[in-house]
Amino acid sequence: MGGQASSVEGVHVVVVGGGFGGIAASQHLKSGGLNFTLIDMRDAFHHNVAALRVSVQPGFAQRTFIPYAETFGDSFVQGRVQRVDTDRQTVVLEEGREIQYSHLILCTGTDGAFLGKFNNVASHQTAVQMYEDFVKQVQAADSVLVVGGGSTGVEMAAEIKTEYPDKKVVLIHSRIVLADPELLPSIRQQAKEVLLEKGVELLLGEKVSNLSELQLNVTQRNSVVTTERGTNLTSDLIICCTGLKVNSAAFGSSFSGCLADNGALKVNDHLQVPGFSNVFAVGDCADVNEPKMAYHAGLHAAVAVGNIANSLSGKKLTSYHTGNVTMLLAMGRDDGVGQFNGLKLPRCLVALGKSRDLLLWKSWREMQQQQP
Template sequence: MSTPKILILGAGYGGLLTTLKLQQKLHYNEAEVTLVNKHDYHYLTTWLHEPAAGTAPASRAQVDLHKIIDKTKVNFVKGTVASIEPEAQTATLEDGTVLSYDYLVIGLGSEPETFGIEGLREHAFSIRSINAVRQISEHIRYMFAKFKNDPTHTEYLTFVVGGAGFTGIEFCGELGDRIPELCEEFDVNPDLVKIYNIEAAPSALPGFDKELVDYAMEVLMKKGIEFKINTPIKQCTPEGVLLATGEEIKSATVVWTGGVRGNSIVERSGFEVMRGRVKVDEYLHAPGYENVFVVGDCALIFNDQGRPYPPTAQIAGQEGENCGDNLVALVRGELMQKFTPELLGTLASLGKGEGMGQVGDKKLFGSSAALMKKASDLRYLVKIGGIGLAMKKVKL
């Protein structure tokens, strides 16, 4: 029997942890493992709100794959996936390369969900990749330079964050820290700067404990964020946003954080999806394909109450580890383990030294939440790259 080919698409949390499990557990020649990724780095999606605001360099959220992938065990292919052909058991890259597999892991991540709001795709930024957030932070700087040169344009100093979910709130925290620095650097009166957070739902951070939500909003309001909750955005234009209330906010910077859907490649490749995500079985199989696993934001799983789990790094990483273990089991003819998410807690940063969240049934506020978040970041970095990587990346 020939060596089975395992192909992993995407080196996000899910795909990377699948790969690292295989790299750690498989013996020489048990399987041929190939990881395909658009860039030769992994990035910490949960940190992107910092480089997006400009409070940290983008490079800090980047992890060089060449330093954590063992090339004697894993073939790394830098390329962009164009399509998957599940019947032919192949994936095709944009450069035309065709990669065949016996087992496939789809970890292609997400794209912004715009809920059909007109103009969002064209005129709003999204916190979605290293290059995207670098553009956002440079754009914000540039608006200060433009304003200085033509102070009649107050829209240059008006920033709209669409969505008060996790990313929107964390980004506002960083923006609240960053704006005073930019005002100082460009000699701009801080009173002229407006930051709006606009959320369609009746509350910020829907699903979160009310006490935590109130705390987060209070911290952010002190940093100058103005909330418009229960206020859907009707349209995004080159001039700003039009709200369902009829109000128009003129802004040269709209950052949409209102939600994500699975990578559209998955749907285009013929898999059945809900909002771009594949409803996987208990082994993370795509329906109908025993040799195709889906991890991370492309996978949809439900809790006991029948509600979908949110697309988080925590769950993506757990799926990756389960998937890696199960691929080892399959290769060796052993039994697979069912996947059950283990919710360790949720922590949101609210800017430098500030945060809030829940670990188990304990609520955390302020610096203790910020510290716990750092601890969890450290834990993840140690897992993927050892203590050296963790010490290099985490600001203590």
């Protein structure tokens, strides 16, 4: 099931990164008959929207990895991109292999501590085993401290308390209000109420001062955590849900003049990197002022591939416009909060629409494979 033969002579699009933006771009290229190569460090797409559920529920991890080769055939290459040679229009892999491009779509996402992220050159079975090992750490702990009360931390605390209601779960957050600032204030308050209903203890307006000294993701009885205000608490397991950063390793040196302060690539309205009309940035690595979500990465991919097709046929390029925020938080498998197009949704609707299976069906359908 490889990419179709190019309908345009000399066109070869290279997609770097096989996350939500990368697989969406590859599917658009495939259906449009454009020759392409998708490059990723793993051998399977990771539906990381479900990464937190995978971290607490035994046996769930396997369902969240979908092999690239079964969908994209020879158009998929596993490897780590070391740099981009913009003069020669080649992507250079770590082992020295070079892949020529006429157009480049960068979809490298974010990087950070293991749980939601597994950015290593490895088989997906390695990642599955790491998640299964982490589940055992959660099961062995009587108390869990979640550091960071953004949307990831909120969802993590809810997942643990839902799966293991007898465990003590504490969420510490440096701010008073939880979850993403792009969410409606009423939804952020609702997220707090759901956590309290589930029995999660909240420590708000405090920041951990000894985080660098703590062992993360490993059960160690009665680890002492200190805050900048002098509060001391003990926990068996500490999970950090902060510190994600743009994964710029593949392009940072090649596009150093096009980087925003956070390491993302600056883009124009057409999602082109300034000075490079044939290079596009999609998803978390694009400097677009909106929440970083799988949903937005898919929208970016459609615009980027559409603009490659438009440029080849001499048509006007399409602009990407940020709309009203749609964001759903899974608060365990039985509850959720969120908004659609800026409007607040009932909790039961979010639970039914997202929380129950975390939209796994959508990725399997996108990859044109049957979920086991």
